[in-house]
Amino acid sequence: MTMEDSTNPQPILQVRDLNLFYGEKQVLKKISMEITPHSITAIIGPSGCGKSTLLRCFNRMNDLIENCRVEGSIIFGGKTEINDRKLDVTELRRRIGMVFQRPNPFPKSIYDNIAYGIRVAGKVSKSELDARVEEALRKVGLWEEVSDRLEDSGMALSGGQAQRLCIARTIATRPDIILMDEPTSALDPISTQTIEELILELRENYTVVIVTHNMQQAARISDFTAFLYQGELVEHSPTKIMFTRPAEKRTEDYITGRFG
Amino acid sequence: MLIIERAIRQLRDNLHAMTEVVLEMLELVVGALEKGDTAELETIFKQDKHLDQLEKSLDRQCMELLALINPHASDLRFVFSVIKTNVDLERMGDEMKNVAREIKNTTEIPPELKELSRQVYATAKKAFRALAESDAKSSMEIILDDDKIDTLEYNIIQKYPQLGISLTAKALERIADHATNIAENIIYTVEGIDVRHENTIRQRLSQK
Secondary structure (H helix, E strand, C coil): CCHHHHHCCCCCEEEEEEEEEECCEEEEEEEEEEECCCCEEEEECCCCCCHHHHHHHCCCHHHHCCCEEEEEEEEECCCEECCCCCCCHHHHHHHEEEECCCCCCCCCEHHHHHHHHHHHHCCCCHHHHHHHHHHHHHHCCCHHHHHHHCCCEHHHCCHHHHHHHHHHHHHHCCCCEEEEECCCCCCCHHHHHHHHHHHHHHCCCCEEEEECCCHHHHHHHCCEEEEEECCEEEEEEEHHHHCCCCCCHHHHHHHCCCCC | CCHHHHHHHHHHHHHHHHHHHHHHHHHHHHHHHHHCCCHHHHHHHHHHHHHHHHHHHHHHHHHHHHHHHCCCHHHHHHHHHHHHHHHHHHHHHHHHHHHHHHHHCCCCCCHHHHHHHHHHHHHHHHHHHHHHHCCHHHHHHHHHHHHHHHHHHHHHHHHCCCHHHHHHHHHHHHHHHHHHHHHHHHHHHHHCCCCCCCHHHHHHHHHC
16 A cells, blocks of 8 residues: 555545525535545434435435435445446445444344344355354443343343444444444433444444434544535534634634534 | 543543653753763753644644533543643743753762752652542542652752752752642542642641
């Protein structure tokens, strides 16, 4: 790797002039941004600013919403156009996974929660499947807690454990990017701390984009922060800079609690 | 390790690096006074520039830690103390520059000045160890011992009218004052008690 590569790697996502409309209403306005691989990017902004909508653009989750129209381009990995209507969306979502606000384990065993996505992605032997389930559970620190009850229902886990199970489920399909939509807002402080530590570890192998209401969480764990306001990307900069000397007055006002 | 623990550890490491530089500078000062050898004093000025850079970087680190991690309770007291200790360390560097400047032109070094420099060195070393170990007890001792250094400095100024010697003694005494400030910061970090300007606390302690 050359010097230039290490300081300025090729972005894993390149968003260009992204507009999104729900019917007549424009929700995202001319958003352009780049996401650096192996970084944690937090998207912050007041309720209704479009942050979840933006996140959902990255793996085409908005396809499921009626009357939703997207313009502009999102290039994944330097070549794949995410907005290409002919794209295999299932494969896209394997490579760009999503973790939601409420832990949503499948009503299946802990084992099958993880194995499900791996089986969908392709045929694997039982021993390989076992190994990948264990690997995923270990990565989220859940293995020690559940290894003796893999056949129990995933629904029986506590909130924090269930959310880690969902992260393990996402990891199991070996994605490049993990999108997280308020992954800790339904959890208690201790579980939140565990998930935050986990997200920091994920950065080594994945790229994380996280939407959070919790500004302190964005500050604590992210490398970059994007501030969205009324569908516009107001500022996108290293988190250290954003929270010590933001460039924009609106960012300053938002993070100091003057509005929003 | 928790996010805050990691951040605090990094802060501790950088603070330690700074105290190491200050201690090296002090060793040079003591050595120059003992042997009357001023050749190595030029290093003091280089070290001081280095110290200035470390001060800025430590400040930035504290600022980011406060902004991003929002430390509370003992963590918050620690960061608050580091910000203040940082200033004391940088000032110690400045005072050593003053000493270096003065002793270059002083031919006769009185034995009392050598003794003062040894005591100041010992105090600083003790303060830095207390800092690394969050040791409130030896911090108290440092505060109480500062009077001895003040007396020594006063006697030198009374006995030797030469300006160079007075200024050197004054600068050395100031270095010990900064070490005392650091000791006060340590007590605040560990115990949460502000002992500055509290003669009653000092009296109570000295009676123990």
